[in-house]
Amino acid sequence: ALRWLFKMLFSYSKVGDPRPGQPYKGGNFYAFLPDNREGRKTAMLLKKAFERGLTFQIKSCNGEERVTWGLIPHKTSWDGGKARSGYPDARYLREVCTVL
Numbered sequence: 001a002l003r004w005l006f007k008m009l010f011s012y013s014k015v016g017d018p019r020p021g022q023p024y025k026g027g028n029f030y031a032f033l034p035d036n037r038e039g040r041k042t043a044m045l046l047k048k049a050f051e052r053g054l055t056f057q058i059k060s061c062n063g064e065e066r067v068t069w070g071l072i073p074h075k076t077s078w079d080g081g082k083a084r085s086g087y088p089d090a091r092y093l094r095e096v097c098t099v100l
Helices: 037-051 092-099
Strands: 002-008 027-033 056-061 064-069
Touching: 002 037, 027 037, 027 064, 037 092
Parallel strands: none
Antiparallel strands: 002 027, 056 064
16 A cells, blocks of 8 residues: 655645635645555656645634645545545545546
């Protein structure tokens, strides 16, 4: 399995975020992909999306700004099935590549 760790640090929101100039909380985010040809291809596309700032967004929650996953679906667990953002999910790689 390929396991990614995204460490999003505390920072300040920018223009286009819910409250520009306000501090926001970061956090650690994990994502999983199968270690096969299709999984590695998807990993390259997800990397490009991250580099373009498309992976995460800042949302306001209970009066506090924080980093959350963006609109690109990620598997955040190796198990639990589709309902829990995990595997098995036979259509995930096709679906995420369509979004990307």
